[in-house]
Amino acid sequence: MGFIKRKHRPEYAAVQREWAMWGKQMEKTLPGYGEQNEALHWMVRILTGVRVLYCLFYLIMTFVYGMEKTNAVMTLLGPFIFYGWYMLMLRESPVLTVLMLIGRGASIVWGGVSLLQMSWWLPFPLVFMLVMAAAIEFIEAVFCIYMLFNPLARHTIRLNRAFARGMRVQVPDEGLE
Secondary structure (H helix, E strand, C coil): CCCCCHHHCHHHHHHHHHHHHHHHHHHHHCCCHHHHHHHHHHHHHHHHHHHHHHHHHHHHHHHHHCCCHHHHHHHHHHHHHHHHHHHHHCCCCHHHHHHHHHHHHHHHHHHHHHHHCCCCCCCHHHHHHHHHHHHHHHHHHHHHHHHHHCHHHHHHHHHHHHHHHHHHHHCCCCCCC
């Protein structure tokens, strides 16, 4: 049959229709669900976009200052990893959110320690880059706290998790025929 793009597969369209119908049903049952779900997804997109911009800036600094290339490659992989992690957080248990919060906190501390250990003559773009990374991680930590302690966000994630589990049980391994 050849290569079919994911969006053109019949399974993808059926699952998207199910999600849309379920979202409309939940909006009738729980006013504010759709708005909250959309807000959470937009926040994930914004955080991913900011992380991509940071990675591009980091890549430029890597080449300008001759820094280690492996760090640049790992930084380029970061937005993809974090996007997947955030999307998983929106549909799974709060344990993932707590792990992300711990990771963000540790990263802020390690970044601050590395900033304090640098020379006084360090070029200002590198200092800006480290401060920007700490700011991004702080915003991500606040987002995790919001997801953990906001009742509507918690309930939205709980509903997403329940529906995702129902979809996994409902669809056979062979896919839709």
